[in-house]
Each structure stands twice: as C-alpha cells, then as structure tokens.
Amino acid sequence: xxSSIGDRAPVRISKVAGRYLLFDIDDVMYLRRHHNICSVxxxxxxxxxxxxxxxxxxxxxxxxxxxxLVDKEVACVVDDAAFHPAQLAALDEDARRRYVQSIKAExxxxxxxxxxxxxxxxxxxxxxxxxxxxxPEGEVLNETNAPEKHAEGEDELNSSLFNPPxxxxxxxxxxxxxxxxxxxxxxxxxxxxxxxSLEPGEPxxxxxxxxxxxxxxxxxxxxxxxxxxxxxxxxxNVYPGDPLRFHSHFQATSYGWDEEINMLDLVAGGRLxxxxxxxxxxGGAVADASETSQRExxxxxxxxxxxxxxxxxxxxxxxxx
Numbered sequence: 001x002x003s004s005i006g007d008r009a010p011v012r013i014s015k016v017a018g019r020y021l022l023f024d025i026d027d028v029m030y031l032r033r034h035h036n037i038c039s040v041x042x043x044x045x046x047x048x049x050x051x052x053x054x055x056x057x058x059x060x061x062x063x064x065x066x067x068x069l070v071d072k073e074v075a076c077v078v079d080d081a082a083f084h085p086a087q088l089a090a091l092d093e094d095a096r097r098r099y100v101q102s103i104k105a106e107x108x109x110x111x112x113x114x115x116x117x118x119x120x121x122x123x124x125x126x127x128x129x130x131x132x133x134x135x136p137e138g139e140v141l142n143e144t145n146a147p148e149k150h151a152e153g154e155d156e157l158n159s160s161l162f163n164p165p166x167x168x169x170x171x172x173x174x175x176x177x178x179x180x181x182x183x184x185x186x187x188x189x190x191x192x193x194x195x196x197s198l199e200p201g202e203p204x205x206x207x208x209x210x211x212x213x214x215x216x217x218x219x220x221x222x223x224x225x226x227x228x229x230x231x232x233x234x235x236x237n238v239y240p241g242d243p244l245r246f247h248s249h250f251q252a253t254s255y256g257w258d259e260e261i262n263m264l265d266l267v268a269g270g271r272l273x274x275x276x277x278x279x280x281x282x283g284g285a286v287a288d289a290s291e292t293s294q295r296e297x298x299x300x301x302x303x304x305x306x307x308x309x310x311x312x313x314x315x316x317x318x319x320x321x
Contacts, residue, residue: 008030008074010073010074010075010076011024011027011030011031011069011074011075011076012024012027012075012076012078013061013066013069013075013076013077013078014058014078014080015077015078015079015080015205016080016081018208019060020060020061020062020063020065020066020077020207021042021058021059021060021061022039022057022058022059022061023057023058025057028057028059031069031074031075032242035068035069035072035074036220036223036224036225036226037061037065037068037069038225038226038227038242038243039059039060039061039062039065040055040059040060040227040228041055041056041057041058041059042055042058042059042060043055043056043057043058044056062216062228063207063208063209063210063213064209064210064212064213064216064217065216066207067207067209067213067217068216068217068220068305068308070207071217071305071306071307071308072304072305072307077205077207078205079205103185103187104182105182106185106187107182107183107184107185108182108183110182110183110185111180111182111183114183211254211256212235212236212254212284213309214254214284214285214308214309214310214311215235215236215252215254215283215284215285215311215313216235216236216254217305217308217309217311218283218308218309218310218311218312218313219236219238219252219313220305220308221304221305221308224238224239224240225238225239225240225241225242225243225246226238226239226252227239227243227248229251229252229253232251232272232273232276232278233251233269233272234251234252234253234269234280235252235253235254236251236252237250237251237252237278238250238251238252238281247277248278249278249279250273250278250279250280250281250315251269251272251273251276251278251279251280251281252281252282252283252313253269253280253281253282254282254283254284255282255283255284256284256285257284257285257286257287258287259284261282266280266282266316267318269282269316270316270317270318271318273316273317273318274317274318279315279316279317280315280316280317281313281314281315281316282313282314282316283311283312283313283314284311284312285309285310285311286309286310286311286312
C-alpha cells in the first residue's frame with residue numbers, strides 16, 4: 001500500500017475564479033484518507049438540484065489546504081482558464097479521435113446501465129390462467145363429424161410444418177433495426193482529454209494564503225483534521241481524526257507572534273470553547289527562525305511537510321468561576 005501511494009501521480013487542483021476545486025472523487029478519497037483533507041462539497045446533486053442541504057462534487061479547498069498539498073508535493077494547482085485552451089490547441093487529430101471514442105464508450109456504458117436498471121425495476125406481472133369455459137348444456141358434440149375434423153387438422157399441421165406460411169396481402173416487411181446512439185454525457189473530469197499526469201516539481205499556480213497558514217500547517221503536520229471555524233467564531237475547527245468519527249477538540253485562532261491579544265477575546269474564546277466542550281487554541285508563526293520548533297521539542301510531528309513554517313500553539317480552558 002505504501003508503494004502504491006508513493007507512486008501516485010500528483011493531484012490536479014483546478015483554480016476557477018479564485019477558488020480551488022477538486023472534481024475527481026478518487027482524488028477526494030485519496031486526500032481524505034492519507035493527507036487529512038476533508039474540505040466542503042459545493043456542487044449540487046443531479047437527482048435533487050433544488051436543495052442545498054446535501055451537496056456533491058466538486059469540493060472546494062481552502063487556500064491553506066491547497067498550499068499544504070503543494071508543499072508536500074502531492075498536488076499541483078492549475079489555472080483552468082489558461083490550461084484548457086492551451087491543451088486543446090496542442091491536441092492532434094489522433095488524440096481528438098481517441099477522446100471522442102472514449103466519450104462514446106462512456107455513453108454506451110451509461111446506456112447499458114440505464115437499460116439494466118430499467119429491466120430490474122420493471123414490475124413483475126403475474127398472469128392468471130383463464131377459467132375454462134363450460135359448454136352450454138344444450139350443445140352436444142356431433143360424433144359423426146369428429147373424424148373428419150381430426151383429418152383436416154392433421155393436413156393443416158403437415159402443411160404448416162413443411163411449407164412456409166404465405167405472406168399476408170399488403171404486408172410490409174419490418175425495417176432492419178438500427179443501433180441506438182449512445183447517451184450524450186458530459187465528463188466530470190479532464191482525465192479523458194488529458195490522459196497524461198502532472199509530474200512532481202512542475203510549475204504551479206500561485207496560491208494566496210491567509211496569515212493563519214502557519215498555524216494551519218503546524219496542526220495539519222501533526223495529523224489533525226481541520227474544517228472552517230466560522231461556526232464557532234474562530235479560524236479552524238480542529239479534529240483528532242476524521243470529522244465523520246470525532247467531535248472537534250479545539251477551536252483554533254491565529255495571531256501574529258508579536259501581536260497584542262485583547263484579554264476579552266481570550267476570555268470570550270475560552271468560555272465559548274468550554275461551553276461547547278472544546279479547547280480554545282491560539283498560535284502563530286515563530287518570529288525568530290532560529291528558535292526550536294515545537295516539532296523538535298515534542299517529537300510528535302510526522303515530518304511529512306518539510307516546508308511548513310515554524311509555529312507554536314497554546315490552549316486555554318475556562319476551568320472555574
């Protein structure tokens with residue numbers, strides 16, 4: 001498993017209108033399992049596009065998340081507005097033909113899946129046997145005509161077995177069935193159009209990270225999961241594991257190393273964190289780069305992000321009145 005993860009091509013992050021998006025579900029699962037990146041789903045669900053409670057692909061990464069992945073050399077940020085026209089113009093006729101064929105193959109698979117689903121969901125009709133009609137009491141079989149009718153029936157059977165049935169008058173033969181065109185689909189990713197993968201070290205689009213990035217990278221390097229913290233009046237909600245399995249343990253707020261912190265902000269953050277069973281965490285980048293980082297002091301950093309800026313973090317809890 002480790003070798004397969006190490007050999008994986010860098011994830012392609014699309015920068016669209018200043019937002020960092022992931023459209024491939026395989027990339028989303030990979031980053032969540034191995035790099036503690038959850039992010040937020042921002043796409044509508046095709047089956048129910050009129051609601052905004054349950055969202056789907058793509059997911060939107062925070063700038064801090066995109067920068068962490070670039071620092072770890074597991075992802076590249078691509079500006080779609082410039083990347084797509086340049087790559088489309090560079091395709092030759094053979095590559096375009098392969099792309100059209102792959103789109104048609106995807107459409108046929110979707111058509112086959114729809115036909116199988118329709119067949120499986122078709123209601124089963126139970127045919128009931130018709131009741132045998134009873135002959136009227138006054139009707140009596142004519143025994144003298146029975147042998148003649150039996151002989152006529154045998155002659156008709158022999159003629160139908162060895163002679164082709166005569167064509168009905170005025171009948172038109174059925175036209176040959178033509179193959180239905182495949183479904184027209186819209187690819188959700190560019191993998192079919194650009195089968196080549198991005199190589200590590202390729203130039204990536206610049207990322208505008210906020211001042212809180214050092215604190216984010218510091219916590220993310222220690223295995224924490226983080227989500228936006230606007231709900232609790234902080235920068236990040238910090239989880240010890242996947243948010244689907246754990247409640248957040250900290251509400252993190254970033255400050256500059258020499259920035260003065262209002263005492264009322266500390267009291268309000270500490271009391272709010274205690275009431276929601278979280279610790280109020282403050283931290284920021286270390287001003288002097290020569291100072292020993294917390295990773296070296298406690299030995300808990302996994303070292304997967306050597307480019308992470310050095311930072312320190314402190315937790316405040318409201319113990320008693």
